[in-house]
Amino acid sequence: MKRVSTLFLKIAVIFIGIPILAMCIFLVPELGNLAAKLLPEFTYIKYFVFVVFYASVIPFYFALYQAFKLLRFIDKNKAFSQISVTSLERIKYCAITISCLHILVLPLFYLFADKDDAPGVVFIGLVVPFASLVIAVFAAVLQKLLKEAIDIKSENDLTV
Template sequence: MTYSTRLLKLALIVIGSPIVIFAGYLIYSLIAQPFNTSYDQLMYPIVIGMLLTAVPFFYALRRAYDLLKFIDRQQAFTPVAVTALKQIKQAAIAIAVIYTIIWPFVYGIAEIDDAPGLVLVGGLPIFFSMVIAIFAALLQKLLKQAIEIKQENDLTI
């Protein structure tokens, strides 16, 4: 059991590392060389929104790491694990909301560049984060039901 959770913990670190590098690159590029003047009113909100999504993303990664620690300690079927899944769901919803707010700016750049596929690509983070939120909500509901069944079985003699 600990081998698989260690592998998943390593996967969380591997997932988070490129995001840290990408966020650092975005901040550096904002400071070092500003965007084209025809795009800057559209690009700055997009980049700032992308940087803002890093906060709930890393929060969700941290809660997933905590969830794996609960599994290691044989505490997977506790209300604390349900709370962690709820917070992961809320972080995914926050990411979807932020990307929904910056989606019109992506549409503006697609209009300037005449790139209609950019609108679809801009909608992908919204779709993926909503899928994660729905999956976390489903797991949260299943875990609540499992805890209730476990409590009922603990009460029976």
């Protein structure tokens, strides 16, 4: 049962990466062109959009790789080990990095909202940073719980 559920999660991790890759190929260039069209007074806004979105993809895929590694540790019965704690810590830092990069883009969402007179655009811009922070907090809690479980396990191994 455990291998089936981790297999399902591994497939889910792979399928999470596919739409992001498609967005990088098709949507980010369109967003850059749209930003350049809507805000012609900011000459380098197109490249700013490219840099922020493509730079945030790097920690995203690194976090997916760490999640895949964590699932492999579970398959090998190494879930309660220091390497699992390290993977969770790296996932936490990747989520914080993604959140910080997308917070840099929030003024751009404000300029779009001001230009189109649509205040809901700013809330759409808050979705990715907020979701990344939730993932970072969740990874931090899991990391702390796993570390405490490892400590308890090592104490029990020493007493026996």
